Amino acid sequence: MELLLDILSWACLLGGAIFLLIGAIGVLRFPDFYTRLHAVSVCDTLGAGLVLVGLMLQGGLSLVTVKLLLMFYFLIFTGPTAVHALASAALQGKLKPTLDEHEPE
Amino acid sequence: MTELLGHYNYWIVIILMMTGFYTVIARPNLVKKIIGLFIFQTSVFILFISMAKIEGGTAPILEEGISVYSNPLPHVLILTAIVVSLATTALGLALVVRIREAYGTTNEDDIHVQDD
Amino acid sequence: MFITVSIVILVAIAVGLVRAFRGPTLYDRVLAANMIGTLTVLMVAVLGFMTGRPEFLDIALVYVLISFVSTIAVLRVYASRSSTPGNGGK
Amino acid sequence: MEYLIDIVLLGLLMITGFAIVRMRSLLAVAMLTSIYSLLSASLFVVLDAVDVALTEAAIGAGISTILMLATIALTSDEEKAPKHTPLLPLVVVIATGAALIYGTLDMPHYGDPTAPVHQHVASTYLHDTPGDIGVPNVVTSVLASYRGYDTLGEVTVIFTAGIGVLALLGYRTRRRNIQGPGIRKLVVLRVIAKLFFPLILLFALYVLFHGDYGPGGGFQAGVIFATGFILYALAFGLGNAQRVIPHQLLRIMAAVGVLIYAAVGIESMLLGGKFLEYRVLADDPVTGQHLGIMLIELGVGITVTAVVLIIYYGFVSRRD
Numbered sequence: 001m002e003l004l005l006d007i008l009s010w011a012c013l014l015g016g017a018i019f020l021l022i023g024a025i026g027v028l029r030f031p032d033f034y035t036r037l038h039a040v041s042v043c044d045t046l047g048a049g050l051v052l053v054g055l056m057l058q059g060g061l062s063l064v065t066v067k068l069l070l071m072f073y074f075l076i077f078t079g080p081t082a083v084h085a086l087a088s089a090a091l092q093g094k095l096k097p098t099l100d101e102h103e104p105e
Numbered sequence: 106m107t108e109l110l111g112h113y114n115y116w117i118v119i120i121l122m123m124t125g126f127y128t129v130i131a132r133p134n135l136v137k138k139i140i141g142l143f144i145f146q147t148s149v150f151i152l153f154i155s156m157a158k159i160e161g162g163t164a165p166i167l168e169e170g171i172s173v174y175s176n177p178l179p180h181v182l183i184l185t186a187i188v189v190s191l192a193t194t195a196l197g198l199a200l201v202v203r204i205r206e207a208y209g210t211t212n213e214d215d216i217h218v219q220d221d
Numbered sequence: 222m223f224i225t226v227s228i229v230i231l232v233a234i235a236v237g238l239v240r241a242f243r244g245p246t247l248y249d250r251v252l253a254a255n256m257i258g259t260l261t262v263l264m265v266a267v268l269g270f271m272t273g274r275p276e277f278l279d280i281a282l283v284y285v286l287i288s289f290v291s292t293i294a295v296l297r298v299y300a301s302r303s304s305t306p307g308n309g310g311k
Numbered sequence: 312m313e314y315l316i317d318i319v320l321l322g323l324l325m326i327t328g329f330a331i332v333r334m335r336s337l338l339a340v341a342m343l344t345s346i347y348s349l350l351s352a353s354l355f356v357v358l359d360a361v362d363v364a365l366t367e368a369a370i371g372a373g374i375s376t377i378l379m380l381a382t383i384a385l386t387s388d389e390e391k392a393p394k395h396t397p398l399l400p401l402v403v404v405i406a407t408g409a410a411l412i413y414g415t416l417d418m419p420h421y422g423d424p425t426a427p428v429h430q431h432v433a434s435t436y437l438h439d440t441p442g443d444i445g446v447p448n449v450v451t452s453v454l455a456s457y458r459g460y461d462t463l464g465e466v467t468v469i470f471t472a473g474i475g476v477l478a479l480l481g482y483r484t485r486r487r488n489i490q491g492p493g494i495r496k497l498v499v500l501r502v503i504a505k506l507f508f509p510l511i512l513l514f515a516l517y518v519l520f521h522g523d524y525g526p527g528g529g530f531q532a533g534v535i536f537a538t539g540f541i542l543y544a545l546a547f548g549l550g551n552a553q554r555v556i557p558h559q560l561l562r563i564m565a566a567v568g569v570l571i572y573a574a575v576g577i578e579s580m581l582l583g584g585k586f587l588e589y590r591v592l593a594d595d596p597v598t599g600q601h602l603g604i605m606l607i608e609l610g611v612g613i614t615v616t617a618v619v620l621i622i623y624y625g626f627v628s629r630r631d
Contacts, residue, residue: 017229024233067278078289111420117321123408131400160422175359177449192472199479287373
């Protein structure tokens, strides 16, 4: 049983890590802002979620798992909300093409 | 090699410190100066916390079965220093806002021109 | 195992930093900052397990809240700036 | 293994620092400052300073960044190129840096348990805390009890900063709400903010009263509390936030927090102890210490919440 839990948790952690990496590569490689949003969403939901589930399996039934659950709850709401706010702000910014070509360098 | 790694933290801290210092003295924009000060402050925090670390130690929250803890005293000093850094940053930024209202600019060079 | 995960997270943070430096728009930077926030949260959580003291997850929880609020704050500031004529973007 | 993470994090910090200096768009710089602060906070976790990490994340990455953004909104985003060539500053900086690096060569190695820093009071604090004070978090016991004077000074500094910002920026009550176009349609944000607002406050209370047993305490809790209200103000507008927690109340709260702290000190004098000697507060010395620490953390929390919100209101109500 112990071993099974361990294997499960390693699998989750590894899966989460792979998704985090995929998301990060996407953020670097995708051509424009709106496509990059998708990559970040992979990190925020699937990657983070799997890592947290993996840690929960390690934590067992304790206060640690409750805190991880709370973190999971927070992340699952804040991530998409932030990305949504970002996308919508960018969309409204795009109405003015000057903002689109805003080159801060 | 241990010589190199033994002081690595301190060297990076000094590089960061100098980065902040450079920003404060070389950049004319007042907000940027405050940000430089912020970098400087953070590097000092890292210096203190690096000194507090003991190899093999853990966070200074007592628990059964743990014997080596990192030094809690620098943590206390830095905790309060961070709070003071908030106070200085807030006051500095408030001054920048007032300067901008009085001079119409946050650029130090322009302010000097107006003063002359 | 925790080590592998934390190395992957560090690599992802580095990649996110590259995006934050390159931009090109401010939104890209905010996006990168948001992603780095999430990754830091995960790293702190994993670090807690790695050092054998996982009860410090409070820190990670604070990070979640802070990175969320600062993302919203920058969008709010940017939106209000670009709406005021003569003061907004270039 | 922790060495590797330490080295990589410091490297990332250094790169971020250089990028901050080089960039001209101040909004981008503010974003990078937030990242810089988060990275240094995670470095503090690696270096075992959990309380400091909590504080740095809440203050550095949270409130300081928000204040910088508010200032940039009030001033301008463009940074002009400097008129002078930065040759002289560069020379000064490199010379100072070289001198400091020469100075570090005499310092004890990183992680050395025999370093002079670890020899004097620190071991006493670690050794005596369980018997004297009875809280597991040594940082809290040093902060609130052994070095209670310092912390009283710290709270007074925060209080003074609040007064300073109030004096510099003034304050205007805002009746109507001004909504930026980016947020007006964001129903999602409002729903989430409504959902999170009570949770953040609850979590702040947890950090406040759990500070004896884990990372946390008055400073951190106060900032998290204020962050909750700032989230509310961001989602619903400053006018509505002021209806929730009016400015007059904040001014009273800022003073009340410091007064609670000082009153605990005077109370312990009246009960026959010294200033801030908590063990006379109850029959049992350890219970007295618990009571004293809890009360002063409460005072710190109240003052910090009020001052952070006063500062935030000051900056935001300055616009237009």
